[in-house]
Structures are given as C-alpha cells and as structure tokens.
Amino acid sequence: MSAQRLDAESVIPLIEDAVAAPSMHNAQPWKFVLRPDTAVLELRGDPERAMPRADPDHRALHLGCGAALFNLRVSAASAGCPAIAELLPDGLDPWLLARIRFRSSSEADRDLIPLHPAVRSRHSSRFPFTEERIPTPLLDALCAAARLEGCRLVVPDAWHTETVLGVVRDSEHREAIDPALRDETSAWTHAADGGEQERSDGIPVSAFGPRPSGRSSPVRDFGRSQPVSGRGWAVFEEHPQIALLGTSEDTPTDWLRAGQALERVLLQATADGLVNSMTSQPLEWPELRWTVRDPLAPMGHVQMVIRLGYGPQGPATPRRAVAEFFDVVGRPEPTPR
Missing domain, CATH: 3.40.109.10 (NADH Oxidase)
Incomplete structure (x- = not known):
C-alpha cells in the first residue's frame, strides 16, 4: 500500500484487524471512512451504538474506538505502512475521533509488530482463573x-x-x-437458544x-436476569x-x-x-x-x-461485516502521466 495512494483493497485487511478490539458489550461502536483523494482514513464513533444509560458521556465508546485504533496501528506496522493518528482533529465534529495517515517507512513502529499475532487471539474470558500468581x-x-x-x-x-x-x-x-x-x-x-437469528454483535x-x-x-454476569439452559x-x-x-x-x-x-x-x-x-x-x-x-x-x-x-481462553465474540461500517468517499486524483 502506498502512503500517497490508498485504496479499499489495501485498507480493509487493516480494518479487519482493528475491529477485533474489545468494546463495551461488544457493541462495536465504530465507523471507518476512506478518503482516497486526501490519502486519509477516518475513525468515527457511531452514536447509534452508544449506551445512554450506562455510558452517557460516551467514555466507554471512546475506549472501544481507541482500542480499535491501536489494533489498526499494529496491523499497519506489520504490513510495513506505519500509521499516524491525529486524535479529535475537528472540534466541530465530535464523532470524528481520529484522522489516520500512513507512512512509507517500514522502520517506524517496529515494536508493534510482535503484537500482531495476538490481535485475533485476544478474547475476554469470563471463566474462573487459577490461583497461580503472575510473575x-x-x-x-x-x-x-x-x-x-x-x-x-x-x-x-x-x-x-x-x-x-x-x-x-x-x-x-x-x-x-x-x-x-x-x-x-x-x-x-x-x-435465546437456537431460535434467535445469529447476531454479529453483542455478547453471545x-x-x-x-x-x-x-x-x-x-x-459481569450477562446472564443474571436471563435464564440460559445448561449454564x-x-x-x-x-x-x-x-x-x-x-x-x-x-x-x-x-x-x-x-x-x-x-x-x-x-x-x-x-x-x-x-x-x-x-x-x-x-x-x-x-x-x-x-x-x-x-x-x-x-x-x-x-x-x-x-x-x-491463567486459565481458559475465552471464546471469540462475533464481529460485523466490514461493509456495515466502512465507506469510501471521493475518488483518488488521477496519476500524472
């Protein structure tokens, strides 16, 4: 991927890594907008996935989107195109959380590359841990x-x-x-047991x-008020x-x-x-x-x-299809001949 010329095909693998991040109740409160004409990828919060009772100030929403941004940085570094993120770049647009550009140098952010294998294997575990103390x-x-x-x-x-x-x-x-x-x-x-259509968000x-x-x-006991057969x-x-x-x-x-x-x-x-x-x-x-x-x-x-x-690895939780939260706006400038 060229830092001067972005396209959806190059960006989507980075976004797929980004959204492996945790978010409150696995609401996945993010949107990504690619602007090829300015070589910018935007990270936006999604107000439709906010939680007005538990998170009225959107603090947890920002944490989830920040976690996704870090995953994207790790993925970009692993792909040899380190990312630079400008946080909250527009005071008049509070849902624009970061404006991301990519560099050509593969030397920057090399310390993030060893973390890349953990991006897809990290899961929350709501199971008992052992009493073994962490060194x-x-x-x-x-x-x-x-x-x-x-x-x-x-x-x-x-x-x-x-x-x-x-x-x-x-x-x-x-x-x-x-x-x-x-x-x-x-x-x-x-x-629900079987009868409910499988969802791509939330906690299963x-x-x-x-x-x-x-x-x-x-x-947190997500089944406290909902009886689950066999639990x-x-x-x-x-x-x-x-x-x-x-x-x-x-x-x-x-x-x-x-x-x-x-x-x-x-x-x-x-x-x-x-x-x-x-x-x-x-x-x-x-x-x-x-x-x-x-x-x-x-x-x-x-x-x-x-x-x-130390204990059992938690199961993976579902993720939405990229098409649900990714958009491309504008067209890249034609390459001079």
Missing part, C-alpha cells in the same frame, strides 16, 4: 506497555483489591434495581461463562489479580489514549500467555468511580479495571 516481570512489562501510550497501569495491593471488588459488588446491586440499565444490558446479549451465550458460586466474581455454576478464584488503567485527566482525548493503552496491555498480556477480562460496572456510576482509584498511585481517573491471570 512480577510480566506485570512490569504490562505497566511499561501502558506508559508507552501515555497512561498508567497500577497493580493494587491486597487491601485495595478488596476495596475494588467491594465496589464491583455494589455496582452489581445498583444495576439489579435499575430497570433502564438492565434493559440496556439485555439488549446487547444473546440469551457462549461468552457468558458460568455463574459464580458463592462469593461474587469480578466478572452451570463455578467457583472463581479466591484472590483475583486485577490492574487499574488510568489517566491524569478525563477528557475525550484521554479516553482515546486509554483505549489504545488498554489494547496494548491486553495484546502484551495475550502474547505473554495470560488471559483477561474487563469490568466497567463501578466506572459507570460517578459516585462509585472515584473509590476505585488507588489512593497511593499517581492516577487521576481510572478508565478500566482489568482482571488478569
């Missing part, structure tokens, strides 16, 4: 990965981990008594994982290993950076043989979000709680 060097590498994207990853001590888990349980109770939030979550889950039954037996787990129970790890991803400020630009940092951490974890899941329940309640922050860490705003460890 400190691996955790240090994940913290370094977050710093490379301008964010911080903090591994809380046992005391603060218990605090965070307590806030997760509190947020679960709040969701249980909020009909609007329950309905919104249910709209993004597939709880196969990704629910088992119900936690006894003490609640740091995993069993399991005991989750007694001492979950979590990490807090955060930023110093809390603007849309910070959210996009946090999304890129989140995906960089998750891909590095996957490459290192770790499995993961994410929980955002306590971050969806402003009065609870501040309590998630580690008071001893220089982090202003927590953007995601990540559960890490």
